[in-house]
Amino acid sequence: MIAVVQRVNSSWVEVDGKIVGKIGKGINILLGVVKGDTEEDIEKLLKKVPFLRIFEDDKGKMNLSLIDIKGEALVISQFTLAGNVKKGRRPSFDDAEEPERARELYEKFVKKLSEYVPVQTGIFAAHMKVFIENDGPVTFIINSKEL
Incomplete structure (x- = not known):
């Protein structure tokens, strides 16, 4: 799994002109599910993402986690994170997980993160x-295969 984690002041997502998800201070997570991902990949991300010390303390140092600040998360599925641009000019999405399996893992990640x-x-x-009001900007790319 690939997660692009952005520290935000606020973020929201619209579908057909309607806001379907909205958060205040917290993190925006763009989540891509790659072929071969399993629940183990979910667990690896969950051990890292909510505990990343990417929020500033009263001294301006990144010492606080999402949990510490009592922040929120907005999780957006994004299969294009599994895109490969090595050959030619058109991205290949051969590494993206099949939609049914990707949805299953995405929903499990969301459910477990909500704990x-x-x-x-x-x-x-x-x-x-x-829509993302990135704070910093502070952005990290986390690949579960590298954890």
Whole structure:
């Protein structure tokens, strides 16, 4: 699994002009499910993401986690994170997990993350507009295969 984690002041997602998920201070997670991902990949991300010390303490140092600040998470499915651009000019999505399996793992990630912090989502496989007020900007790319 690939997660792009962005520290945000606020973030929301619209589908067909309607807001379907919205958070205040917290993290925006763009989540891509790659072929071969399992629940073990979910667990690896869950051991890292809500505990990352990426929020500033009163001295301006990144010492606080999402849990510490009582923040929220907005999780957006994004199969394009599994895209490969090595050959030619058109991305290949051969490494992206099949939609049914990807949805299953995405939903399990969301459910388990919600045991730590409040979570909002977009709509899986929908065309979405994601609005992000990135704070910093502070952005990390986390690949479960590298944890």
